Amino acid sequence: MPELPEVETIARGVDARVRGDRIVDAWFSRHPEPFKTPAGRQARALAGHRILAVHRTGKHIVCELAPDGPVAGSHRLEQKAVSAQWIVHLGMTGRLLVTTPDAPIAPHTHARLTLHSGKELRFVDPRRFGRLEFRDLARTAGFESPGAEPLTIGPNEFAALFRSRKLAIKAALLNQSLLAGVGNIYADESLFHAGIRPRRNAGRLTSTELEKLRLALREVLSHAIRLGGSSVSDYVDAEGVRGFFQLEHCVYQRTDEPCRICGTRIRRIVVAGRSTHYCPRCQR
């Protein structure tokens, strides 16, 4: 579920609460492991690290870690070298929460990190589509998303992503190796604001349309970040607080409701196996 604005909101919230804190203990659930790194190894590896910073890349949350202990030369956090990363992907229903240790343990809690401050960092994920990975940077390269960042990509690079592609623009927007972070909600919303039908062939869009789309994406995503993301059913940020961008949706999950611009009924179709919403009058 969580797309770029939700993941950004969570990463910022987690960063504000745990930056500089130390992981004193880590617990991971056993059963079906939603983990890229096996539970036992991940728990052992995390304990003892200090969290230097938490940020978002595409739909991934990256926690930058350094081994705790005396650091030659400086006590300052920024000057410690990142030696490992804990990478969290929330899948459809994942949550990353900062709680007090006495907060009730939600069903489907798969990881709990006990921090030196007394807080806990918890990963909860009913559907288990989420993924947790520990990377030792001495052995593996740092995490990099294959796709471009939609908030910062320029016009030429953006247009080049779609050139000579044969698939629907909606499908292309969902492809994380082209653009990282766009999911079903924001693909539909940005296509609406750009006035483009979701089934249009990506490679046949004009440069004017592509530029409209790039700007629409940037506007929709940054507006959604300002509102703390979209809470469609169960999304909450690091404190358990819902977002408000769902109130601004123009097409997503508004099937048969009137278009906010022209009043035409919003249509629902299936593109790339995902439900897709658009205004047949405003989008061509």
Place this chain on the structure above:
DNA sequence: CATTTCACCTGGTGGC
């Protein structure tokens, strides 16, 4: 290779 389809999971909703 590029593109499409489907399996992976649990839970909520709405119809009968």
Place this chain on the structure above:
DNA sequence: TGCCACCAGGTGAAAT
């Protein structure tokens, strides 16, 4: 109330 079909923010493997 219960049962069932269908739907859900994502991805990656398998098929085409």
